[in-house]
Amino acid sequence: MATKKIETTIVPCNEVFLVGRVSSQGIERDLPSGDKVVEFRVVVDRLAKRGKKREVDTLDIAAWSASARRSALSLKVDQWIEVNGAVRRRFWQAPTGLASRWQVEAHQISRFK
Numbered sequence: 001m002a003t004k005k006i007e008t009t010i011v012p013c014n015e016v017f018l019v020g021r022v023s024s025q026g027i028e029r030d031l032p033s034g035d036k037v038v039e040f041r042v043v044v045d046r047l048a049k050r051g052k053k054r055e056v057d058t059l060d061i062a063a064w065s066a067s068a069r070r071s072a073l074s075l076k077v078d079q080w081i082e083v084n085g086a087v088r089r090r091f092w093q094a095p096t097g098l099a100s101r102w103q104v105e106a107h108q109i110s111r112f113k
Contacts, residue, residue: 016104018083019112020044023058026072038063038072039103042083060103062088071109080112 020042028038039062046055061083063072075081085106092099 014086016083016085016087018042018044018059018104020059020081020083022075022077022079022081025077026063026075028069028073035064036069038069040072040075042081042104060101061085061106061109062090062103063106063109065107068106068109072106075109082108082110082112084108 021044022040023043024041026038026040028036030036039060041058042061043056043058046057048054061072063069083104083106085104085108087102088105089100089102
């Protein structure tokens, strides 16, 4: 009996949905390019492993669009929020050479209900 090969299509996807607690107030920066960005941090829980204590991750969030920047600037520390966005790696020239970091680029930020 002949076997049939099943074709599957892999669609690349870079979407992030986070629910977490704001851990730092948003700071707006004017970049040399003329762009503006608001950066802040969110603490999210990890799934607890059996017998392990609670673990969290602190994630850097960047809001680039005007509406996302407005939302980010209105956030309060310890407020629970939802963030929809994508993971990005940012590169820049530092005094010691090329530097980079990972952050979540927020497309939409809302209070968690």
